[in-house]
Amino acid sequence: PDPVHLRVEEIPEFAYLTGAAREEAGTLLTRAAALREAVLRHGALIDRDAVWELKRRALELLRAVPASPGRRAAYATFLAEGGQALDDHSTWCALAEAHGPDWRSWPAGLRDPRSARTARARGELLDRVDFHCWLAWLTDGQLAAAQRAARDAGMRIGLVHDLAVGVHPSGADAWAQQDAFAAGMSIGAPPDAFSPHGQDWGLPPWRPDALAATGYAPYRDLLRGLLRHAGALRIDHVMGLFRLWWVPQGHEPRRGAYVRYDAEAMLGVLALEAHRAGAAVIGEDLGTVEPGVREALAERGVLGTSVLWFEKDYASGENPEPLPPERWREACLATATTHDLPSTAARLTGDHVALRHRLGLLTRPLDVEQREDAADVARWLAVLGRLGLLPEGPGDEEGAVLAVHRFLLRTPARLVGVWLPDAVGDRRPQNLPGTWDQYPNWRLPVADASGRPLSLEELVASPRLQALVDEVRALAGAGPRVGTGVDRPPRARGPHAGPII
Structure with a gap:
């Protein structure tokens, strides 16, 4: 966890600031409020560097306050x-x-x-x-x-932590564990339908030989730290436990190659640490997945990730029909979207296609992409209508978002996820794969359907969010029931283990 997320006012020493230190802390709070105002009222991007400068100074003030004997111990x-x-x-x-x-x-x-x-x-x-x-x-x-x-x-699960697919090449992990990472290489993904140019994530990969030589100690310690205060762990690009696409630095992603890992060892360490922590595990198994991976994960109780727009009956023809809810897999987190995909509102309106066109990410003419995307959305809306999940009727965007989640709750999936921007109608992606400085990845505040940024208080009070949460709760029934580790798949009372928001 990053100390930039600390709530400084909740640190016990804050209450004991006096004199000049107390006055300076007040000034810092005023400056922090101005940063929030710039984002919420004037459309500024989230400036984490500026936030950290203020928090760092406030924390230095707190560190000068004598701690109690109990806190020192x-x-x-x-x-x-x-x-x-x-x-x-x-x-x-x-x-x-x-x-x-x-x-x-x-x-x-x-x-x-x-x-x-x-x-x-x-x-x-x-x-x-x-x-x-x-x-x-x-x-x-x-x-x-x-x-x-x-x-x-x-909340029976509580916090769900995230295991990123890699570490920053100039960061503390890469410095302290240089022998464990492959120098001169970067991980990514080969060209596919979602990213025709391929992807280079700029992250150094684990060296399989170094992991094996250390008994997988760096990987084990990483998992142990993440699971320290978690009820579940989501693993980004879980296929990386089996193989990773290595790209030589300075070359295009298509010039990369797959490098294999000892999946039995990687999964074994994962199962052991999750069992010890009493945590469930969710793998993001989207994109190019080689045969046998999903089966191997399911055998060990690792849930997969199923995204509505990708779940189709690919045996039904050139334009595959949406997969009926009863045919979805049970061992998964079912969701409408993810942080790397368009929000549901953007999908329904086609805003995501226009954005990718503006950024030069399309490999086909805009009108072709728009026609195919609109046809896909129309097929899904027709299915939702036939199933009686769209009583609001056509043309109701908020109703369609509700219908999508009603559909997800008809599947046998053990968990159903709700993407926060979906709950308020935000049409902007938080992260756009294939971009570096072309798009403000991870710097956009959550906004409503009109693009107005929302404060935490406004989010909680949002009628649109409340309506979606109420619908999910009502349809989820018994609520979350999650097992104690990935070696025993979590079971649910009824069809659902419950929602994750």
Whole structure:
């Protein structure tokens, strides 16, 4: 977890600020409110760097407040449990403050985490190293509190954490574990119908030989950390446990090749750690999936991901018909979309095709793409109408979004997901694969159907969101029932394990 997400006012030491420190904290809060105002009222993008600058200074003020004996003891315990991994992470953070965020451009001796020069620098920057250890402790504590609050509120799963497909090449993981990652390579995806040019994600891949030589320790420790305060884990591009598309740096994605991993070992470690944590596992198995992968995952109780627009009867002809709900697989999270796909409102209106055209991502004429997309949407709306799931009638966008979720809840899927932008009618994708600086990925605030950004308070009060949540709750029936680990598939009372929002 990233300390940029800390709620500073909830840290106990905040209440004990006095004098000039209290006044400065008030000034920082005012500046933070101005950042929110710029996003909510003036359409600015989310500026995480600016947010972090304010929070970092506020946290430095809090660190100067003497802690209680109990909190000092808890911090000491956290340091002992964190060990070398925590020390490496915090050392990287301190060095990044001094030399910039890309360790590959640091002075030669500092590029090696085990060098004598790095050891000296760690001593010289000991106060900043300890500051970043302290931030990790605070973040871990607030994450644990969030999971407790979710469980206390009746959520049987609570937090669902996400395992990304890779790490940033200039970040702390790549610096501290250089032997575990393949230098000069990047992972991505070969050309397919969704991304005709292929994809290069700019992330270094695990080295299969290095993982095996260490008994999969880096992978195991990663899973253990993610599952520390989670009721479930979603694994991005879960096919990467079997093979990954490696792209030589400087080359186009189509010049890459698949590199295989020991899937039995990767799945075995995953099953063991999930069982120990009592957590369910959801794999994002979308895109190019080789034969046998979904079966191997299902055998170990790992749920797949089924997205409405992709679930079709591909044996029905050149223009495959939507797959009837009763024919969907049971061992999956069923959802209308994901963070990498258009929102349902964008799909219904065709806005996503126009956006990809503006950014030069289409490989066919715009009118061809628009006709095919409109025909696909029309087929789905016809199915929803025939099943009696669209009583609002044609032309009602909010009704169609409700109908899509009514359809999902008719499938035997153990979990049904609701994408927050779908709940308020946002038409902009949060992430657009195939773009780098052409689109503001992950910097757009959630907005309503008119494109107006919404605050958290407005989201909670949204009548459109409430209507969708009420519909999902009513149709989900018994609510979530999830098993204790991936070695035993979760069972549900009735057809659904319940919604994830």
